[in-house]
Amino acid sequence: MISTVDTWDLARLGREQRGEAALASFARLLDGLPAQAESLVSWAIAGQTDALQRRYITLRADATVRMVCQRCLAEFDLPLHVETRLQLVETEAEIQAEESGEDDPEAPDQVLGSSFFDVLSLVEDELILALPYVPKHEVCPSLPKELNDSEGGDAGRPSPFAVLAKLKKD
Ligand SMILES: [Zn+2]
Structure with missing residues (x-):
C-alpha cells in the first residue's frame, strides 16, 4: 500500500499518483463515529508546476463514512468527496512568512513538500474537514x-x- 509520495517529482513531471487505503486505518477520522462497514478510501494526488515555477499538488479523495443521523438517530452511509489544491513550499519558514504577510485570500494554502510526503495524513485531514457538523439523512426513512x-x-x-x-x- 502506498502511503508516501514524492511531491517534488509529481510537480516537476506533472504526474498523478493514485492509491487506496482501508477506511479502518484512519483512526482520527473515525474517532467518535459508529462501527464502520469495511471499505476503501481512494485518493489521487496530481502535481503541477506553473509558468512562475510555483509548484502545486491537487488532492482528491473519496470515502464512505457511516454516521449517526442527528434527526432520527439511525446510522447511515455518507459519501464524502474532497478536492483541494495546495502550493508546495520547501521550508516551514516560508509558510510562516506567508501567514504573517498580507496574503492574497484567493491563493491556495501552502504545504511543506517532501520526497516522502505522508499523503494518507493529508487525505485524513481533508476528510475530517469534510465531515458535516450535524450529520442528517436528506430524508429520514423511519x-x-x-x-x-x-x-x-x-x-x-x-x-x-x-x-x-x-x-x-x-
Ligand atoms: Zn435520519
Whole structure:
C-alpha cells in the first residue's frame, strides 16, 4: 500500500499518483463515529508546476463514512468527496512568512513538500474537514411521511398536524 509520495517529482513531471487505503486505518477520522462497514478510501494526488515555477499538488479523495443521523438517530452511509489544491513550499519558514504577510485570500494554502510526503495524513485531514457538523439523512426513512414532506400528507389521509389542530379547537 502506498502511503508516501514524492511531491517534488509529481510537480516537476506533472504526474498523478493514485492509491487506496482501508477506511479502518484512519483512526482520527473515525474517532467518535459508529462501527464502520469495511471499505476503501481512494485518493489521487496530481502535481503541477506553473509558468512562475510555483509548484502545486491537487488532492482528491473519496470515502464512505457511516454516521449517526442527528434527526432520527439511525446510522447511515455518507459519501464524502474532497478536492483541494495546495502550493508546495520547501521550508516551514516560508509558510510562516506567508501567514504573517498580507496574503492574497484567493491563493491556495501552502504545504511543506517532501520526497516522502505522508499523503494518507493529508487525505485524513481533508476528510475530517469534510465531515458535516450535524450529520442528517436528506430524508429520514423511519419518520412518518408527513414529517419529511413539506407538501403535507396524502390527500386521502389527514396529516397528524391537521388532526392535532382540530383537537385543540374542540
Ligand atoms: Zn435520519
